[in-house]
Amino acid sequence: EAQVTQNPRYLITVTGKKLTVTCSQNMNHEYMSWYRQDPGLGLRQIYYSMNVEVTDKGDVPEGYKVSRKEKRNFPLILESPSPNQTSLYFCASSFDRGNTEAFFGQGTRLTVV
């Protein structure tokens, strides 16, 4: 089954403790991205990647890092999480840039206390 898989689905952590949210897709998509969703603000892009080793900042990249060492994986790293990063995070992938459907993962609800 074609899918985007995120882990974990839920995470509660403390301020400053490094964490990684994994994202993997099995559709051989070149394009992957991370969004955060907050009430009233919609989906805001954090980082995106056009291919292996090619990443770029989205609109809200501060406090986040990403890597794209393999085509299928695109982990999101929070080196020192803060409470303002409490949010619902979605990973998405698409075959091409801009003109094809984006497939979303199930979401990761992160709480930083």
Place this chain on the structure above:
Amino acid sequence: QQPVQSPQAVILREGEDAVINCSSSKALYSVHWYRQKHGEAPVFLMILLKGGEQKGHDKISASFNEKKQQSSLYLTASQLSYSGTYFCGTVAIGSSNTGKLIFGQGTTLQVKP
């Protein structure tokens, strides 16, 4: 910059029609529409490309006015299953080589029996 959606929320009775608008300050390459049910990931509805025609399937259709940098989503004879939050996503012409997809803040649609 995020596209602006209107209205922010709408409540309908089954069988009624609704229109959701999406407006951008930038010239657009493509417009995407997604629906998100509570607690779930956004799901693709349709994509409209620059120079393309109006699209639709079943009772949901959309238009794209390139000159006005606007798109509208039309839901006719609404069903209970149409309830959810609708997001438009835009790729600006200047971003067509990167495919940077920016979402609006969402429109919450509630269909009542």
